Amino acid sequence: MTTDTIEDATPGSPPRKSGTPASDTTGWKWRRSEGLVLNAFSHVFLVVWALMVGLPLLWALWSSFKSSGDILSHPLSLPTHFHFDNWSHAWSKANMGRYFINTIIVVGFSTFGTMLFGSMAAYVLARFEFPGNRLIYLCFVAGMAFPVVMVLVPLFFVTTNLGIINTLPGLILVYIAYSLPFTVFFMTSFFRTLPTSVAEAALVDGASHTRTFFQIMVPMAKPGIISIGIFNVLGQWNQYLLPLVLNQGDTSKWVLTQGLADLAVQQGYQGDWGGLFAGLSIAMLPVLAVYIVFQRQVQAGLTAGALK
Amino acid sequence: MRHGKYRFIIGFLAIPLALYGVLVISPFVQDFQISLTDWTGLTPDKHYIGFENYRKIIHNHLFWQSLWHNVLLLLIVPVVTLALGLFFAFMLNVGGRRKGSASVAGVWGSGGYKIIFFFPQVLSVAVIAILWQQIYNPDPDEGLLNVLLKGVGIGGQTWLGDPKLALACIMAVMVWANVGFYVVLFSAGMASIPTEIYEASLLDGANRSTTFFRVTLPLLADTVATGWVYMGIIAMDAFAYVQLMSVNDGGPNEKTDVVPLLLFKTAFRDNSQYGLAAAMGVAMLIVTLVFAALTLRLARRDRLEF
Numbered sequence: 153m154t155t156d157t158i159e160d161a162t163p164g165s166p167p168r169k170s171g172t173p174a175s176d177t178t179g180w181k182w183r184r185s186e187g188l189v190l191n192a193f194s195h196v197f198l199v200v201w202a203l204m205v206g207l208p209l210l211w212a213l214w215s216s217f218k219s220s221g222d223i224l225s226h227p228l229s230l231p232t233h234f235h236f237d238n239w240s241h242a243w244s245k246a247n248m249g250r251y252f253i254n255t256i257i258v259v260g261f262s263t264f265g266t267m268l269f270g271s272m273a274a275y276v277l278a279r280f281e282f283p284g285n286r287l288i289y290l291c292f293v294a295g296m297a298f299p300v301v302m303v304l305v306p307l308f309f310v311t312t313n314l315g316i317i318n319t320l321p322g323l324i325l326v327y328i329a330y331s332l333p334f335t336v337f338f339m340t341s342f343f344r345t346l347p348t349s350v351a352e353a354a355l356v357d358g359a360s361h362t363r364t365f366f367q368i369m370v371p372m373a374k375p376g377i378i379s380i381g382i383f384n385v386l387g388q389w390n391q392y393l394l395p396l397v398l399n400q401g402d403t404s405k406w407v408l409t410q411g412l413a414d415l416a417v418q419q420g421y422q423g424d425w426g427g428l429f430a431g432l433s434i435a436m437l438p439v440l441a442v443y444i445v446f447q448r449q450v451q452a453g454l455t456a457g458a459l460k
Numbered sequence: 461m462r463h464g465k466y467r468f469i470i471g472f473l474a475i476p477l478a479l480y481g482v483l484v485i486s487p488f489v490q491d492f493q494i495s496l497t498d499w500t501g502l503t504p505d506k507h508y509i510g511f512e513n514y515r516k517i518i519h520n521h522l523f524w525q526s527l528w529h530n531v532l533l534l535l536i537v538p539v540v541t542l543a544l545g546l547f548f549a550f551m552l553n554v555g556g557r558r559k560g561s562a563s564v565a566g567v568w569g570s571g572g573y574k575i576i577f578f579f580p581q582v583l584s585v586a587v588i589a590i591l592w593q594q595i596y597n598p599d600p601d602e603g604l605l606n607v608l609l610k611g612v613g614i615g616g617q618t619w620l621g622d623p624k625l626a627l628a629c630i631m632a633v634m635v636w637a638n639v640g641f642y643v644v645l646f647s648a649g650m651a652s653i654p655t656e657i658y659e660a661s662l663l664d665g666a667n668r669s670t671t672f673f674r675v676t677l678p679l680l681a682d683t684v685a686t687g688w689v690y691m692g693i694i695a696m697d698a699f700a701y702v703q704l705m706s707v708n709d710g711g712p713n714e715k716t717d718v719v720p721l722l723l724f725k726t727a728f729r730d731n732s733q734y735g736l737a738a739a740m741g742v743a744m745l746i747v748t749l750v751f752a753a754l755t756l757r758l759a760r761r762d763r764l765e766f
Contacts, residue, residue, distance in 0.1 A: 301723060
């Protein structure tokens with residue numbers, strides 16, 4: 153829906169009546185030429201911006217195949233022959249492989265947890281009357297407004313006291329907790345839009361509330377769950393501040409963004425620029441590939457929160 | 461049945477509420493408490509010292525400078541990003557060649573443009589910041605941007621190393637990273653405006669720019685206001701951009717330092733002054749709330765339902 157243009161959205165706009173007065177036809181022609189100029193202008197600006205976005209990313213990719221000396225002395229040139237060793241260095245020596253797997257583990261569990269717990273809370277808040285309902289909802293929603301950086305110090309000590317600092321499960325729990333506000337906010341309004349009759353029928357037939365939720369409501373809420381799921385996957389995959397503070401310990405537990413930041417500092421000393429660009433590409437390509445395949449869903453998922 | 465209902469509610473809320481309470485609400489409350497103490501990493505005990513930390517912040521020149529940088533980001537980055545986003549969204553959706561009877565037409569290939577524009581949105585800020593750090597390489601013969609500029613006869617700059625340019629360089633990257641999101645968002649908003657409204661304005665003799673400023677923009681006001689809040693939050697943060705791109709964490713000469721980075725350095729580097737850092741957190745919260753309240757106040761207007 154988001155990728156539709158106005159024209160596509162309403163194919164059935166009424167046809168123009170024939171036999172319009174002469175004055176209107178000249179106006180029509182004038183507007184037509186205005187349209188052509190605007191059209192040419194549009195494409196020029198749009199192409200320039202597309203190049204400004206696309207070329208830096210392509211540059212990083214093709215630089216990852218060049219030798220470090222080549223990257224510096226001829227920053228613009230295409231690779232003369234392909235240095236795949238940059239990639240293997242980045243993957244094994246710079247540990248990007250390890251960080252990649254850690255990130256998949258963390259994001260996999262935390263997105264699943266966020267969607268499960270977020271939907272459960274949202275369903276209860278959307279569909280059941282009980283004392284404190286409104287207060288709990290407002291508590292979650294207020295969490296969207298305040299900056300995470302504000303609580304860094306106490307969060308550091310809370311996780312230390314719980315013994316979950318510098319561990320992947322700890323990071324997963326923190327990601328879930330900080331993804332809940334938006335997930336609960338969005339899923340609550342989503343559950344409110346779903347019809348109540350199906351769930352009521354299931355209850356009358358003797359299904360428990362829990363069973364009704366998992367077998368009736370979750371499948372009905374699938375579009376919303378997918379949108380917000382994508383939103384959470386990307387947000388958590390790209391998280392930098394939380395792991396920087398809560399996962400500073402053992403490098404074998406780092407996630408991609410930490411590894412990349414470290415790689416940028418290290419290569420500054422070692423001069424292995426090819427390795428840095430290979431590392432950038434390793435972090436960049438999977439996300440871009442997934443995005444290109446699911447671009448409609450991703451665009452819809454990321455803009456869903458801002459539209460309603 | 462009634463009993464079952466409450467058991468169900470408690471069962472479903474227990475885990476989410478426990479996680480949220482322990483990891484979000486409790487740190488939030490503790491932040492106020494810690495901000496009133498002299499706690500540092502060097503002493504195991506903390507003593508309540510009232511508002512001493514806040515007094516220190518008010519007299520700290522570096523804090524005000526960092527806050528000023530946040531305010532600059534807050535004023536410039538959202539305006540430029542949203543303006544470019546609206547501009548490109550307009551080009552995509554209304555800039556097309558009119559086909560037959562359609563009153564407005566999307567440009568050819570608008571889906572493709574949107575895919576590319578949206579790229580930075582799916583990338584980590586870490587990737588974006590490090591990539592641009594390389595593009596801004598200050599060496600006149602080795603940096604990509606410098607080599608490109610030399611091609612058109614402009615002398616090399618030190619970019620992030622130049623105290624006057626560094627913050628602007630970071631702002632440019634923030635704009636670059638976020639424009640695509642707003643193009644897609646505003647396009648979706650424009651697509652939801654009924655064509656009859658455009659047709660009416662075209663029949664009344666309005667040209668495209670009038671249509672844009674008098675019809676499209678007012679109808680998109682809500683979406684733009686939401687976008688403003690989003691961009692404001694990004695600008696208030698800016699931690700990852702500055703920490704990864706700037707020389708010496710906020711340099712040169714603290715000319716790019718922002719409050720979140722100052723807080724991070726105060727807490728986890730400079731003698732672990734936890735109390736002082738917590739007070740900065742509270743100050744940030746106040747600034748954010750003022751910003752959000754102002755935006756919502758200014759954006760309040762009558763909704764047009766369609």
